[in-house]
Amino acid sequence: MAPTLRTVVRRLPLRLGVLAGHDGLDRPVSWVAVSELEDPTPFLEGGELVLTTGMRLDAGNAAPYVARLVGKGVTGLGLGVGLGHETVPAELVAAAARAGLPLVEVPRDTPFVAISKLVSDLIAAEQYDEISRAFAAQGRLTRAALRPEGPRAVIDRLARELGGWAVLLDESGAVRHATGRGASRVAALRPELERLRKAPGGGAPASLSLSTPGEYVIVQPLGARRVRGFFAVGLERPFTPVAHTVVNAAGSLLTLAVEHGREHLAAERRVRSAVLGLLLAGQARAGVEALERLGDGLPDGPLTVLCAAGDAEAVLEAAGSEFAAPLDGRTVVVVAGDRAEETAAALAEHGPVGIGAPVALDDLRAGLDQADRALAAARRASAGVMRFADLAGQGLLALIDPEASAAFATALLAPLREYGSRADLLESLRAYLACNGHWDAAAQQLGVHRHTLRYRMRRVAELLGRDLDDPAARAELWVALAVAG
Template sequence: MAPTLRRITAIVPLHLEVLAGRNGLDRPVRWVAVSELEDPTPFLEGGELVLTTGMRLSAGDAVPYVSRLVARGVSGLGFGVGLSHDAVPPAFAEAAESAGLPLVEVPRDTPFIAIGKAVSDLLAGEQYEEISRAFAAQGRLTRAALQREGPVAVVDRLSREIGGWALLLDPAGAVRHAADATGRHTGDKHAGPGDRRGAAGDWARETARSLEPEIARLRSAPSLASLALSTPDEHVVVQPLGRRGFFAVGSPRPFSPIAHTVVNAAGSLLTLALEQGREQRSAAAHVRSAVLRLLLAGEARAAAETLAALGMRLPGEPVTVLACDTADPEALTEALAGAAPGPRAGFAAMGTFTAPWEGLLVVLAPDLHADEVVALAARHGRVGVSAPGVEIARSESRVEDRMESPDPELDRAFTRAPDRAPDRALATALDRALDQARRALVSASPVARFSELAGRGLLSLLDPAAAASFAAAILAPLRDYGSRADLVESLRAYLASNGHWDAAAQRLGVHRHTLRYRMKRVSELLGRDLDDPAVRAELWIALCL
């Protein structure tokens, strides 16, 4: 921050005396300009302390001269005496007082260059202090980044450094973590005294929603490094974090250059912290895929032991299986691990399990919280949902019970080769649920539940693209036929009437012999026997698509 006139005039060796405009002494002085021109304003930027001996000025020039300086935004006027004027002309003092411009008398023994050096030293000192503060802040942010919860610690530290709030957002714009140093906690009424995340939840989500247009701009224009927003009450900066998401900071005060430096440093540290864990997250994803493979094989105990190495556990209650088609499985995994459907516990704490599987992200969600998990997953892509009630924990406990059986022979069998006795019921149930979720996923709906699709018939379980391609191929010979007769509609009427010639002919408004001729042509063009029930079923499916 630039030094003020008050601080400059307080420098004793300069012997400066304030003659007018004392109410403006707190204005910052960004530079010292010496000029003997009657109008120096074309050579000024504003914020200067203008020094003059007044050799070309007379009392009659006071008002226009001072007015021009004020209009240009000059911080103050220093009038040197002992050369052109023995004292500052009263007209200048009166004009300056009237205009609110500080007027300082500079004695003959104080060179203008001494004032310039003093201001330069003050500016250099201020810059050094600001740089020192910036380095110190960066050091504190770096130490925060080295903590176990690096990104979270950086966000918390940054909010305190800028005296405002900070949000860490995932690629979809959802809140990963929020911190607020302004004392604004208008959120969850159920949060405990030390539960900052719960307390800040409502305002964080509301703020994230308000930033969606800016995030969309950053997402569509990768060349944008950041976006800044300003209102009378708040100043906001939003920055992307590579492909890992975004972060936003806000302060009731405008951001100084040093504050911008601190914010940029935090952005770099957050990007680095998020990227550094990629290999570890990739390895963990492979382990979770292996765990899912074990579960599909009925190896509940082996799956639980493998997962325990990651500090995680399997759901302890019946689950619903989700098949998620998302462009960023890692972001959805992190969102499920960190988001909180209640004020106290996150999904991970409830035992929600995720694993990459054949191009999808499979989620095992406790039935009790399945709807909340589905809602969150839908923000990251399309979701297929199985029927509920797959019991994993009970299967594992059955294995444990058999392992501790009092029957010596049975006990020796499990001790000798526990992997030879998988739980077939678990394997069957989980495989069926996964198949249901994947079948539901082929629906065009963003969220499709197998139980709902089942009520719409078997056609709802087909892949729309594959089914449409099948229908077009099988009916192409009929659509390409050059006769005036519409063979496709004739076939539809024939099949809809279960092969009854009179009913089908009446529906079409033709003679039954005409319909017989058309069906013979259909059979010839398709090379299929219309009396075969399987052929009729295929043709009916094709006509219904």
């Protein structure tokens, strides 16, 4: 922040005297401008202390001169006496008093350059102090980031550094951690979060600032390549340059934590996928040893395998501390038998789930096959959770993929359907198989002579190229007829 005019005039070596506008001495001085022009305002920005010897000032133009300076927003006017004027003109003092413009008398032996150097030194000192405070705050934020709670500690430290509230959000806008009034402000920020989320350009969007009569808010997205979360900080006063620096430092630390955490999580998932491969390949001891070296492990006793569809990131997060790994388009979760239902309910929030029957560690492959079949059934039925045990209770056909079985039945029975458009071959075969190959019983069910049935079965065997005395052939034909309906 720039030094105030009061700070400048109090410096004893300058021996400046205030003649008017005492109430404006706390205005900041952005710079010192020396000008003898009758109208210097085209060369000013506002906030300057204007110094002049008053060579072009007289009783007639003092008031317009002051009015122009006030209109430009200068901080004050200093008149050097002993050259153009032995004393400050009374008209100038009166005009400055009416306008509320601080008017300073500069003695003849006080060089204007001394005032300029003083203001320059004060501004430099203030800037150095701001930089020092910003560096100190960055150091405290960095130490907070190294604490076990990481991002949460950064949010707490940020709020304390700025004297306001702060909140950390995930990429969906849900609150992960908040201080002060942060949690209560999230609802009002959601439209802005959507704007940041949909920002054009493909990369991580820039931050945005909001202000209301009693609050100033900065919202920043987190993530190097895409949005992986947000944080927001709010104050009851405008953000200073130091505050902006502190906010940006916090954003960098939080982004680093988010990206580093994701890389660590991705590496952990790759290891778990490799361990799952060992377990499914029958190398249980090697898989368990690998997990133990990571400080992880599998539950004791019978295990249940769950297969979950849906977004892998969401499913893995829902799995919590259970052993989970992505595998070929689905997520595999291995839990203790008594944890299966509770875990499946959490996973089902993100898509269908299949539950296998309890198995030993060495039979994990069988458990995965069961869970896969249950998942396929859950997808077909648009169900949240499907259990393999329930499928087994529905008979063998419940375990067979409908599309694959329908294609199999159509191809196998096609010669019978195409033979002279005679449906009696299909019905005769169905009755023959239903009566377990007993001619008299099947013929009686069809209402034909048993010799007629024998002829038809020989024709069926010829058309299909199958031996009807072979139990395997009979089983295939029975399944095909059951699927065909």
